[in-house]
Amino acid sequence: MAIHINLTDRKVCTTEHFSVGYDAVGKRYLIDIIITWVIWYSRYYSISKEEYEMFDTNIEKLKSIANECYKTGISHQRFVDSENLRDEIIKICDECDSQYYASQSKMESLCPNCAHYLYGYENCPHKMKNNKCEICGWDGSVSTLITNLKNNI
Secondary structure, three states, X not given: OOOOOOEEEEEEEOOOOEEEEEEOOOOEEEEEEEEEOOOEEEEEEEXXXXXXXXXXXXXXXXXXXXXXXXXXHHHOOOEEEEOOHHHOOEEEOOOOOOEEEHHHOOOOOOOHHHHHHHHOOXXXXXXXXXXXXXXXXXXXXOOHHHXXXXXXX
């Protein structure tokens, strides 16, 4: 996906190659794990505010979370994004047929837009560029059902 995530209130653990912070665009706390491979890049995983605060109170627990995320990689349920394009899983929405980044949807087979209108999940704050959302990968497609739902709201 390779969107630029800018964490605020970042706390860095230099001995374990990770940091934690708040992503104001996505309105979530993340752990940024540096992957030291041929190139160094970040993988981002979701954490709770309480886990973010563990940096100052229980760093060992946070190290354990970071290690678990690192070992499991992009298949971990907390996985959100990666600076390495090869890490992103792209799916096709069952409702609107748009491609979307699997890590950005709360539902297994629906893009964030369709999941929002059909089931009330929080929608992506779409940032469209070249007919594609830079955050979730949605191409702007809308099914007849979603169009009708939007018109009746």
